[in-house]
Amino acid sequence: MTAENLGPAVPDLTPSGTPLPMLWLVRHGETEWSRDGNYTGLTDIPLTAAGEAQAEAARGKIGNVAFDRVFTSPLIRARRTAELLGYPDAEVLEHAHEWDYGQNEGRKSTEVRAENPGYIIWNDGVPGGETLEAVAARADRIISTIQAGCGTPMDQDPGAVPMERAALVAHGHFLRILAARWLGFAPDQGRHLVLGTAAVCVLGWDKHTPAVLKWNI
Template identity: 60%
Template sequence: MSHSQTENIQTSAAPVPGGPKLWLLRHGETEWSRSGQYTGLTDLPLTELGEEQARSARTTLAGVDFDLVLTSPLQRAQRTATLAGFPDAEVEPNAVEWDYGDYEGIDSAVVRAENPGYLIWDSGVPNGEMLEHIADRADQIVKRARAVERADGAQANVLVVAHGHFLRILTARWLGLDAGQGRHFILGTAKVCTLGWDKKTPAVEQWGL
């Protein structure tokens, strides 16, 4: 291989710079998450179990020095952030859940029974938010998280407390995948995940703790 060929490869394959670690926390259980109903912008509180789950997440996150903590504006996320030890989390409007339109409050099993071929990642939701728009919101958070730096040069930590579908899409975008690839990342209520780097490549470090 000639020097010019090597030079071209290096130029076209510029590495993605490593940077901060992004932690994800899904909110605790609500009545609708327990029943399987699509819960987008409906502002439901946590159940008693959901509050217990959120408190349990505090143990998982203990000892991590966070430089930035963001939360969805919806109460189920803000309450989870508070119970997990972050009462002063900054509200981030981009972190709200998917607007499910006509499917808001509908049991997902009912939707599939009526349309066996339905898959939200491919079919979207009638009169709801387009997947591309959610991806744009996720990209804004990825950009913001990656801009966080520590004065001492150590790796920064950013936490986002939000919702199941949104955090799955955020994960896909962190990895440089299409938003629809969020389908591969199942995330239970009040579970913690860590997104970081394999050297300079965005990677999943831990999932569903």
């Protein structure tokens, strides 16, 4: 049988007969600190001109997907990216902010490693900041809602219309951790998922197994 005779792909369905939910991830565009290699957690800095151009270009990477919901981190670099993607009314998720880097906030990663050559954030965490487990717990809140197909408002209305396609605009470390948790991995496995500014990813399924469908495009 040829591919042409197979017909269109039939999506895997939930027990209720709806397609399994998919989640698009978009990292915010470039900022001065991301460009220069500074840890940027809760500091609310804007996109650079290059970052705005990156965000606009990312619209083409997404294409004409009709999202049921579009979410964004509360930080301006993510909200502006969502706006430039064409979603000025994206819903703000307060728990989708970047890792709180504590005493490393604003410092260059090269400076941190110069003081401690063996330092790896995935192993050593951040002094005075958020634990990796706490970041993962925030990511798990989003994943559980998406995978359950809950609707408006988040975590409060289980009878609402299921989400088949959702998007989240957020941050590098946070989205890497979220992707690891989507796959059922420990949060530190996000170390293997490099993510550039304004990159687009798609999380979905291989049959009923959580999978990465596209990464860092």
